[in-house]
Amino acid sequence: MIQLSNIYKTFNTGKPNQVTAVNNVTLNIDTGDFMVVVGSNGSGKTTLLNLIAGNILSDSGSITIDSHNVTRLPEYKRSKWIARIFQNPLTGTAAELSIIDNFRLAALRTQAKSLSIGKNDKFKTLVRDKIATLGMGLEDKIEQPIGTLSGGQRQALTLLMSVMDTCKILLLDEPTAALDPRSAENVLRIANNLIKEYKLTAILVTHNLKDAGNYGSRIIQMGEGEILKDIAGTGKQNLKQNELYDWFG
């Protein structure tokens, strides 16, 4: 589904604070893979995710998504395949817009936003039913500005928004970093269910090694812009928590 070949990305080129965030990374992510990315701060995890999403363009190398070369394609065009969940719950939603407005936009992620009113009763019922599946009691609040909700609620809704339109790839950038432990668990469980239900290819960047152990079908560790470890299949399933801790020893 996603192929990165010989990707380089350097920030502040030629300045004293020059940093190579991604250094000759080649990576193949198969359809249906749920890849967890771990690594210390500054190891290039988030840059890798941004390179795939397209809000950063690579210095060299090529990226293909679903057999399309997207190397120079801007983020808003890659949204055809990719839905994103940001670290900050505030980033993934438009706070002043109502829940229903946010969902309307998400339902049009791969389509043109036309000059017709798509926020009709049929759509509202659809959204209400979807939100009800979260069991958070938010289905009666769809006209409320989404900014009035808690971080956990917003993150859960953002997840739901990502599958409102056809979605192949889900990028999760530390989606639970700003949440309390219970909300965090809840959000990851919802994400995991959606990934299975919609057969998504997913990438989860996380600092939480417990989550890294529990979720995903593949795990990579990054360090200084390179992939240090890459374990998939049964190796990932049998990976012990303390082995993961040892990676950072």
Place this chain on the structure above:
Amino acid sequence: MDFYLTALLQGLCFAGIAFGIYISMKIFNIPDITTDGSYTLGGVVTGMMLTHSQPGYVILSAVLLAGALAGALTGIIHTKLKINALLAGILVMTALYSVNLSILGRSNLPLLSMPTLFSAVNFLTNANQNSLVILGLFVLAITLLIGYLLKTDFGIAMRATGNSEHMIRALGVNTDRMKITGLALANALTALSGYLMVQLQGFADISMGIGIVIVGLGSVIIAETIINWLQITSVWLSLILVMAGAVIFQFVLALTLDIGVDANLLKLVTAVFVLLIVGLPRLTGRQT
């Protein structure tokens, strides 16, 4: 009485500027001061085309197009060259002064005997009251159009662009193009104010736009104060309040003149009035 009727008429003319500022400042979160230039641009285009006896619908389209071009230019400078929106607006506004002067060919163009929008139809015999009916219908039509636009999928995307740029880009919107479109729309509406005002007052003047941005800002701030106070979320009510803001603003100015304040102090009064609307809610908020 006629004095306040004139204030009402002027207020309605300024509804276009108020909507324009509402779109650029509140919806897109961009401080756009192309306004001074695009308002005059709308006015001088109207003046010139009236003297060349162009039909009304041609004039209206030309005014909207001219305003939209000015706004789009500010948008392109801001998004493509990554220049601060305020500076981009100042640049275009400054350049427009020369453009406007070239179009007008002189500093003032009287249009007193010309057939205008306000003499096109006679609902009432009293000229001012007739203007009020025509102007009312015109502004109503614009309000309905903008209200509808903001309700559409495109409109929701517009509102999200000013609110959460990261999110809306991840949802497949080209935010640069969206901002350029938004500023074009805002300045087309501003030019519309110039179009209405020139026909109402019967002349176009090169300096008619100087400092006019405060009228839009004041109107939007009046509206915003009421919106926050009553916790309004409806798009329609917000738009009606923005329009009302423009009228209230003119009424306050009319009142100050009526109670005998020196006309030379009008701009000072304007500034103090806007300061009061912005400042008072915060001051009272601090005491409680």
